[in-house]
Amino acid sequence: MCLSALPKKTRESYMAIDIDKIYADTPGKKNVIHFNNAGSSLMPRPVLDAQIAHLKLEANIGGYEAMAHKQDQIKEVYRSIATLIGAHSSEIAIVENATVGWAMGFYAIDFKPGDRILTVEAEYASNYVAYLHMAKEKGVSIEVIPSGEDGNLCIDILENMIDENVKLISATHIPTNSGLVNTVAELGKVARKHDILFLVDACQSIGQMPVNVDEIGCDMLSATSRKYLRGPRGVGFLYVRKSVIEKLHPPIVDLRSAIWEDPGTYTLHPDARRFENWENNYAAILGFGAAVDYALNIGLENIQKRIDQLAINLRSKLKAIDGITTHTISKNQCGIVTFHINGHKASDIVDQLRKKHINTSVSEPRSTLLDANKNKLPDLVRASVHYYNDEEEIEQFINVLRGLI
Ligand SMILES: Cc1ncc(COP(=O)(O)O)c(C=O)c1O
Known part of the structure; x- marks a missing residue:
């Protein structure tokens, strides 16, 4: 990863944590792009x-x-x-x-x-x-x-x-x-x-x-x-x-x-x-x-900063794609990013992403029914990022998504 090519805030969020150690501690990172951290995260080596x-x-x-x-x-x-x-x-x-x-x-x-x-x-x-x-x-x-x-x-x-x-x-x-x-x-x-x-x-x-x-x-x-x-x-x-x-x-x-x-x-x-x-x-x-x-x-503040940076990046890239609507109900946001793709069932997208070793999940209206009814939400794709994810994974995810729709 070339840090100097990244925006200042992103660079800072990398530098606050020992990203190389974190990558080395996360065996699952070699196999998948794991954006299902709101479901269940990849365990680091000491936990295993x-x-x-x-x-x-x-x-x-x-x-x-x-x-x-x-x-x-x-x-x-x-x-x-x-x-x-x-x-x-x-x-x-x-x-x-x-x-x-x-x-x-x-x-x-x-x-x-x-x-x-x-x-x-x-x-x-x-x-x-x-x-x-x-x-x-x-x-x-x-x-x-x-x-x-x-x-x-x-x-x-x-x-x-x-x-x-x-x-x-x-x-x-x-x-x-x-x-x-x-x-x-x-x-x-x-x-x-x-x-x-x-x-x-x-x-x-x-x-x-x-x-x-x-x-x-x-x-x-x-x-x-x-x-x-x-x-x-x-x-x-x-x-x-x-x-x-x-x-x-x-x-x-x-x-x-x-x-x-x-x-x-x-x-x-x-x-x-x-x-x-x-x-x-x-x-x-x-x-x-x-x-x-x-x-x-690692420090919870460092973790939050890094997750925020990644989520902001992911949301802005999704918003730039025609036919994708992100579901955001407040400026107060975290690492959970949910979106809908016109003409596509969320479960189909999640299945196809999984075949390409990218983990996301489906958020159904009935899991937060009041909010879903108020905002007329369909099934949504949920991509939830963590500090051990990175900009390259987001880029790959966006490219794969573009190919699916
Ligand atoms: C907001 C919220 N509360 C509670 C739960 C339930 O947690 P658990 O499955 O550990 O019982 C979940 C699980 O997805 C959740 O998202």
């Missing part, structure tokens, strides 16, 4: 090594024994996640995925008929169907904080929506499509002012940009390992602020989340372990820890 080492240990000495052997490293994973989001390790529950994390927090809230849930237009489908479920079961109402023409949340309207029945403000930080970054810290200010529980789905933002629970002002935050953090599949976490843990009863309890000392009763674990359950994939957890450490070493 941590998992393989643990699987070997399990095979050699036994699963429970391997866990006991790695107890200290497993504790370190909690510390790493806590460092990543500015929390304490006792506020972290490690679970199977972001959905389980989110649901353990959401369903722990003692909703009553008449309670109100306030959410956002770009809310993720799994979260919204859980609100619908709660509306059916408990008679809560769901209300959507509007976004303006510029795609930004209307905080002044939110202020007027607040009353004593608002039990929860719940928002997706970065939706699965469109590249929008919701200004969740603005929601957090309102939640703090009125002492309302605030739950954030940070599944797409974690690993992509700095995420700090105090700056956001949230009580709970869920995320996954496999997306922008570049960790393994099948593991995620829930953060719960210390001051609210005692008020939340997990929807399921087992011998990890609760202690059974008296035959007639049980005591919930005093920290966020109450949201976990007994059986875990410790190879994945250790890989997750390695992924968090890897991101912390």
